Amino acid sequence: xxxxxxxxxxxxxxxxxxxxxxxxxxxxxxxxxxxxxxxxxxxxxxxxxxxxxxxxxxxxxxxxxxxxxxxxxxxxxxxxxxxxxxxxxxxxxxxxxxxxxxxxxxxxx
Numbered sequence: 395x396x397x398x399x400x401x402x403x404x405x406x407x408x409x410x411x412x413x414x415x416x417x418x419x420x421x422x423x424x425x426x427x428x429x430x431x432x433x434x435x436x437x438x439x440x441x442x443x444x445x446x447x448x449x450x451x452x453x454x455x456x457x458x459x460x461x462x463x464x465x466x467x468x469x470x471x472x473x474x475x476x477x478x479x480x481x482x483x484x485x486x487x488x489x490x491x492x493x494x495x496x497x498x499x500x501x502x503x
Contacts, residue, residue, distance in 0.1 A: 399480055401413050401415055401424050401425075401426050402426055404480075404496070404500070405426045405427065405482065408489065408492055408496050409484065409486065409489050409492070410482040410483060410489070410493065411427060411467075411483055411484055411485055412427040412482070412483045413426050413427075413428070413480065413481060413482045413483065414428055414431055414434060414480070415478070416435035416479050416480075416481075417439065417478060417479065418439050418446070418473055418477040418478075418479055419439055419443075419477075420440060421435065421439075422435040434483075438469065438471050438481050441460060441462075441471075442457065442460060442471060442473050442479060445460055446473070456475075457473055459471065459472045459473070459494075459497060459498070461490070461494065463487060467483065467485040467486065468484050468486075468487050468489070468493065469481060469483050470493045470494055470497050471497075472497050472498075472500060480497070480500060482496075482497065
């Protein structure tokens with residue numbers, strides 16, 4: 395996943411404020427416009443791991459994507475079969491559909 399993604403272009407195309415590429419273990423590979431990017435990568439990586447384990451425990455298939463929606467924005471994160479991850483963060487919740495659609499495209503390529 396990470397080699398084929400231009401993170402700057404992805405952030406620009408979706409209108410997200412920031413984005414990052416990281417391993418599911420929380421190791422930051424690249425970030426755009428994100429303060430404390432290493433901490434954010436570690437936290438989202440942990441959330442993805444927990445969701446992956448839950449998916450396996452309740453036998454609903456593999457984890458592909460999580461979405462975190464809160465009062466101040468949205469985070470969409472994808473994981474590929476090799477446990478590489480990409481996440482976009484936006485303060486504009488109205489961009490949720492675009493973020494989800496674009497991230498699904500990334501996961502399928």
